[in-house]
Every structure is written in structure tokens, then in C-alpha cells.
Amino acid sequence: MARIEYHKQKTPAFKWIIGWTLVILFLTSSIILLISYPFASNERKSYFQGSNPIIYHGSTKGNALFSSKELYLPFDFFKKYLDPNLVYDEKSKSVILTTKDKVLQMPENSLTYFNNRKPAKSSYPTVLSKDGKLYLAAAPLAGYYAIQYRQLPKSGAILIEKDGDIYFKGNIENNKIKKAKLRLRTGPGLDFPYTAETVLGEHVRIEKEINDYYFVRKEDGAAGYINKDYVQRGEKAEIVISHQVENKPLPLLKSPIQLTWEAVYSKTPDFSKISPMPGVNVISPTWFSLTEADGTIKNLASLPYSQQAKAKGYKIWGLFSNGFNPELTHQAFKDFSIRDKIIQQLVAFTQKYQLDGVNFDIENVDPKDGPLVTQFMREAVPYLHAEGKTVSMDITFAAGYSNWSSFYERDKLSKVADYLIVMAYDEHTGKSTGAGSVASFPWVEDNLQNLLKEVPGEKLILGVPLYTRLWKEAVLEDGSTELSVQALSMDKVKAWIKEKKLVPKYDSASGQNYAEYLDSNEKATYRVWIEDEQSLKKRAHLVSKYKLAGLGSWSRYFADQSAWTALQLNLEKEVSKK
Numbered sequence: 256m257a258r259i260e261y262h263k264q265k266t267p268a269f270k271w272i273i274g275w276t277l278v279i280l281f282l283t284s285s286i287i288l289l290i291s292y293p294f295a296s297n298e299r300k301s302y303f304q305g306s307n308p309i310i311y312h313g314s315t316k317g318n319a320l321f322s323s324k325e326l327y328l329p330f331d332f333f334k335k336y337l338d339p340n341l342v343y344d345e346k347s348k349s350v351i352l353t354t355k356d357k358v359l360q361m362p363e364n365s366l367t368y369f370n371n372r373k374p375a376k377s378s379y380p381t382v383l384s385k386d387g388k389l390y391l392a393a394a395p396l397a398g399y400y401a402i403q404y405r406q407l408p409k410s411g412a413i414l415i416e417k418d419g420d421i422y423f424k425g426n427i428e429n430n431k432i433k434k435a436k437l438r439l440r441t442g443p444g445l446d447f448p449y450t451a452e453t454v455l456g457e458h459v460r461i462e463k464e465i466n467d468y469y470f471v472r473k474e475d476g477a478a479g480y481i482n483k484d485y486v487q488r489g490e491k492a493e494i495v496i497s498h499q500v501e502n503k504p505l506p507l508l509k510s511p512i513q514l515t516w517e518a519v520y521s522k523t524p525d526f527s528k529i530s531p532m533p534g535v536n537v538i539s540p541t542w543f544s545l546t547e548a549d550g551t552i553k554n555l556a557s558l559p560y561s562q563q564a565k566a567k568g569y570k571i572w573g574l575f576s577n578g579f580n581p582e583l584t585h586q587a588f589k590d591f592s593i594r595d596k597i598i599q600q601l602v603a604f605t606q607k608y609q610l611d612g613v614n615f616d617i618e619n620v621d622p623k624d625g626p627l628v629t630q631f632m633r634e635a636v637p638y639l640h641a642e643g644k645t646v647s648m649d650i651t652f653a654a655g656y657s658n659w660s661s662f663y664e665r666d667k668l669s670k671v672a673d674y675l676i677v678m679a680y681d682e683h684t685g686k687s688t689g690a691g692s693v694a695s696f697p698w699v700e701d702n703l704q705n706l707l708k709e710v711p712g713e714k715l716i717l718g719v720p721l722y723t724r725l726w727k728e729a730v731l732e733d734g735s736t737e738l739s740v741q742a743l744s745m746d747k748v749k750a751w752i753k754e755k756k757l758v759p760k761y762d763s764a765s766g767q768n769y770a771e772y773l774d775s776n777e778k779a780t781y782r783v784w785i786e787d788e789q790s791l792k793k794r795a796h797l798v799s800k801y802k803l804a805g806l807g808s809w810s811r812y813f814a815d816q817s818a819w820t821a822l823q824l825n826l827e828k829e830v831s832k833k
Contacts, residue, residue: 294445294446295433295435295436295438295445295446296440296445296446296447296448296449297435298448298449299448299449299450300441300448300449300450301450302315302450302451302476302477302478302479303315303410303412303476303477304318305318306318306411307319307320307321307406307411307412307413308410308411308412308413308476309328309329309332309412309413309415310407310412310413310414310415310472310476310478311332311336311414311415311417312336312417312420313462313463313470313478315412316332316335316336317329317331317332319393319413320383320385320390322379322383322385322390323379325379325392325393325394326392326393326394326404326406326413327383327390327391327392327393328390328391328393328413328415329388329389329390329391330343330350330382330388330389330390330391331389333391333396333400337400337402338352338399338400340353340630340633342591342630343389344360344590344591344592346590346591346592347360347362347590347591347592348362348363349361349362349363349382349591350363350381350382350389350391351591351630351634352396352399353630353633353634353637354399354637355636355637355640356637356640356641357370357371357637358370358371358372358633358634358637358638360372360591361381361382361391362382363380363382363383363384363389364380364382364383364384365380365381365382366378366379366380368381368382371637371638371641372595372599377392377395379392380392381395381396400417401417401418401419401496402415402416402417402418402496403415403416403494403496404416407474407475407476408474408475409475410475410476410477412475412476414476416494416496417494417496418494418495418496419493419494419495420493420494421491421492421493421494422460422461422462422491422492423460423461423488423489423490423491423492424458424460424461424488424489424490424492425458425459425460425461425469425471425486425487425488425489426456426457426458426459426486426487426489427453427454427455427456427457427459427481427485427486427487428455428456428485428486428487429455429484429485434452435449436482436485437452437453437454437455437481437485438450438451438452438453438479438481439451439452439453439471439473439477439478439479439480439481440468440479440480440481441479441480442480443465443466443467443468443480444468444480447480449479450477450478450479451473451477451478451479453471453473453481457473458474459471459472459473459474459486460472460492461486461488462478464483465480467482467483467484468480468481468482468483469481469482469483469486469488471486508536508537508570508645510536511798511803511804511805511824512536512537512674512716512804512805512806512807513534513535513536513537513805513806513807513822513824514535514536514537514538514539514572514676514716514805514806514807514808515532515535515537515538515539515807515808515809515810515811515814516538516539516540516541516574516807516808516809516810516811517538517539517540517541517810517811517812518541518809518810518811518812519540519541519542519555520541521555522555523540523542523555523556523557523560524560525560526559526560526563526564527563529811530816531819532811532814532819533819533820533823534819534820534822534823534824535569535819536568536569536570537569537570537571537572537611537612537807538564538569538570538571538572538811539571539572539573539574539614539647539807540555540556540557540560540571540573540574541555541574541576541616542554542555542556542557542573542574542575542604542608543555543556543573543574543575543576543601543604544575544576544577544578545575545576545577545578545580545583545584545587545597546578547583547587548583548586548587548593549587549593549596550587550593550594550596550597550600552575552597552600552601554604556573556604556607556608557608558607558608558609561608561609561610562609565609565611570611570612570645571608571609571610571611571612572610572611572612572613572614572645572647573601573604573605573608573610573612573613573614574613574614574615574616575601575613575614575615575616576615576616576617576618577616577617577618577619577620579618579619580619581619581620581621581624581658584617584619584620584621584624584627584628585620585621585624585627588624588627588628588630588631589624589627591634594630594631594634594635595634597631598631598634598635598638599638601613601635601639602638602639602642605639605642605644606642610644611644611645612639612644612645612646612647612673613635613639613644613645613646613647614647614648614649614676615632615635615646615647615648615649615672616648616649617631617648617649618649618651618659619658619659620658620662621658621662622656622657622658622661622662623662624662625661625662625663625664626664628662628663628664629664629667629668629671632646632648632668632671632672633671636671636672645673645674646671646672646673646674647672647673647674647675647676647716648668648672648674648675648676649675649676649677649678649718650663650665650668650675650676650677650678651663651677651678652677652679652702652703652705652706653665653702653705653706665706665709665710666709666710669709669710669711669714669715672714673714674714674715674716674804675710675714675715675716676715676716676717676718676807677703677706677710677715677716677717677718678718678809679694679699679702679703679717679718679719680693680694680718680719680720680809681693681694681720682694682695682698683724684724684740685738685740686738689738690726690728690738690740690782691765691784692765692767692784693720693722693723693724693784693786694719694720695764695765695766695767695784696765696766696767696793697764697765697766699794699797700797703717703797703801704801707801712801712802712803712804713802713803713804714804715803715804716803716804716805716806716807717794717797717798717803717805717806717807718806718807718808718809719791719794719795719806719807719808719809719822720786720808720809720813721744721745721786721791721808721809721810721811721813721814721818722742722743722744722745722786722809722810722813723742723743723745723748723783723784723785723786724740724741724742724743724783724784725740725741725742725743725748725751725781725782725783726738726739726740726781726782726783727739727740727779727780727781728779728780728781728782729777729778729779730778730779742813743783744812744813744814744815745786745787745813745814745815745817745818746815748783748785748786748787749787749815751783752770752783752785755770755772755781757770757771757772758770759785762784765784766790766793767784767785767786767787767789767790768784768785768787768789768790769782769783769784769785770782770783770785771783787817787821788817788818788820788821789821791818791821791822792821792822794806794822795821795822795823795824798824799824805824806822806824808822
């Protein structure tokens, strides 16, 4: 009897558990549904902040300023969104704007500005300083950046459009939906806060789309996301702004370039005593160098040398160097006025010595000063181009963090100069690198391929060595070895090999002929990776293989007559004379 009663009491308890389980499942599913269901957010966020907000490329970018009814935009806006090359010069309290043919110096709070050093007057300051911030007048600068602007109704926002900007016209439609769904959201979904409301038939600009949503802008400038179902997309519109297109002067040489440097240390040689250099069409004498932080330049130039070389059909690109002094370079390049002094001297030298161009050899610079070097070049090119001069700059391969490599902004410099000449040598220089080739072929070609990712081939000149380093490894009394090295010309290497009665062998690792000599009396081993006709022909081949602008050789002093034959690019030499 007790067992029967026990079973009768168990059944209601089991049903109770099942019932509560169903209730819990129902509540759980309801909560999940409430959480996951996209109910429209009623939170509103202000789209604009402050007075005269700037709208550019789909979002707000700070605030503009009105002064004497003139519109000013922040310097930071120009630099970040329109011109990263814009510079503020602390010493002169000026903004420096460079184009392909202009250098504009615009002192703050001044009615005078300078266009390629020529003063010009304005009825209002081009640069305004207010509350510790810099602003640039929009009207005179709009043409330089191909932009247009207008102030929008109600909001007072400043809409800035750039030549080539594209959007689609649109209209709000479908009035059989809740008001909340016609609101513009901060993100592509109803659960995002809204910035503004739209009404049926309202005209909007469709600026972009993400999945099922358009990002649209109202006539007052407020913008946000709205479902595509509620917008009728219209025709495509493109902003077209008429502006002057600058035509950068073409280099004076139409054919590929075969340049050689004339190393001048104290006195320029007599050109009449220099043997012919078949194939060479440009000579770059190392005539000018920075000597003082105030911009003073040492000048070793020779007008007779220029005149005689030009009479033989050569172009002359006078070389200017920074003296390879990092501190001197920093002091001279950090201020606009000193950069300008250097540039104006070089312009005068091109006239005085009848130069066809200037080759800039800036080396050994603190990496943090790289932008100063680039800015110097930006400011130099317009003046030299105005004189019809070709501008080239020497660079190195990228080789880690160092004063000899890291400061070059190679991609930017390639957009400024007519040519970049890569000094593709000095792979092995001394104790720090150990004995080896001046420029082995795998090293040159690998680095060249990497450089061409930054610099267009048609702007790149391959620098080649005409010298060879003779390495000496001497065994000292204590059993240690001492490494020393000297640079030899092509003639002297041949004479040394002949004197030692050596037969060079091809070294596949370097791609060059190699020789070594054991001097038992000196307890020393001499090694040499030879720059000869075979080596130079292979270097010249790289010019055609990678469609480069030409080659440059360092330096004429190290060459013998076989060098010019080996370096022939089979070019039609330009011999136009002035």
C-alpha cells in the first residue's frame, strides 16, 4: 500500500518540473529576441561641433574662421588633407608653399607675401594667427589645390569640394514607414544613434555605401547612414574645378644619360688636356660645397672648363654638396632664409658658369633632418627650372638606419627632382664591412629592384664605380690580422696585376674578375675584385634591362679609355649648343 501511494505523488512533481522548464525556455528566448532585435535607437548625437565646421571628403575636419568677412581654414587642415608638404618656418614666422614652379613665402598677419621672392600685396593677411593657431585664407589658395568651398544654409558649415570628387544625387522616398527609419544614423544600422531626420522627397547627396546602407548628406551638411530601401538613387555627379595645370620643364637631354663626375678637390683641370670620352654626354664637376651654417658656399668653378666642354657637345651639371657634415647641414637647412640664400647662389652660379644643370650631392645627414633636405630640394627646383636647368640628386640604396641612408625620402625626392642618381657602390669600404667588392652584382641588382619600387625607372640613373679597392690582410707578430685598403684607378689595377704576374679568375659570387696575391715577405695577402671592361659592360646592361634613365660614373679620374667603350649605351648623343 505504501508503494502505491509513493507512485501517485511522483507524477505531479514531474509535471511541475517540465512546466518550469518550458517557462524558463520561453523567457530565455524572449530575452535573446529582445537583445538581438534591431529596435531603432532614439539617441540623438550632434553632427556638428563648434562654429563653421568644415566638411571634407565625407566627414567634419575641424572648424573654419571668418575674419573681416574672409574665410580662413586651419593650417593643420591644409597640411593634413591638402598639402603634406606645407611648411611653417619658425624663424621668419612664415608659411612656405611650394609647387613645381613656385615658392610662396607667406608671413603671418602680413598684407605682403612673396611669390618666387617677388613681393605681392593683399587686402587681407594670407596667413592669420589667432589664439595660438594658424589659419590660411581660403580664397587665394583655393586655386593651388583645385578646391571650391561654400557655406551651407542653417548650419553655417563650410563644404569643401575637390576637383574630381564624385557623388550621386538622391531623394528620400517611401512614406509608409516609421519616422525612425528615415533618420540618418552614425553607423549602418538602426541601433546606432541618429544625427538628423529626413522627410519624404528631400534631396540628398549619396557619398558612399556599405552593404544595405547609403551614407547621405543633407543640404545643411548633416550626414549619416540610411537604408537603401528609403532612398532613390539618381544620376552621378562629378566636381569639376578649372585650375591651371603646371607643366614641369623637360630635362635638357632627350636621350638616355651617360654622366661622369669630375672630382675637383682644389683646382679644376684643364679641359683641353682631357682625353675624349665617347658616349659621355654629361659632365658633373664637384665645384660647390657648403662651408658655413649661414649658407656660405665654397666655389671652385671654372668658366673656361664649361665653355670648352660645351663646345665639345657635353652638358655641364655643376655639383653642390653639403660638405658631408650633419651638424652643418642641420644648421643651414633648418631655416627658410638660409635655404633660400644657398639656392640663390646656385642659381647665380648656373648663369655665371653657363651650367646646364645642378647635381645635388647631399650625404651624411641625421635621419631626423631628412624632411629638411626634401624641403630644400622643393624650394630649389622651381628657381632652377625657371632658368631652364636640369636638377638631379644623388642618393644611396636603403641600408638600415644610418646617416648615409635613412634620411633620403626617396619616393618624395623622385617627384621633385628631374633625376635621382643612385650611388650603387661602396658595398665594402673598410674594417666595418670587411674585404669585398666595391659593388658586387647581386648586391647592386637586388637593391636596384627594391629601389625601383619607390623611384620610377625613367627618373633613375645608375651610378657605377670606375675604381677598385685593393685589400691587404697582414699577419702581425702577435698572430692577429690587420686589414687595410686603398682605392686604385683602372690603369693602376692593371699595372698591379701585371707587376704581380697574376691571372684574374671569374668570381661567380661577385660577378667580377678576382685576383689575390700572397706576399711572403710582408706576411700579407692582397685581394682585389676588379672593375674592368667586363664588369662595366654588365653594369651598363642593367640600364637597358631595367629601362633606367642612364648611368653615372665615379669618377673620370679613375677611368682609362676602355671604360668609355665598355659603358657605351649605344645612344644618340645630344649635342645641342647654346
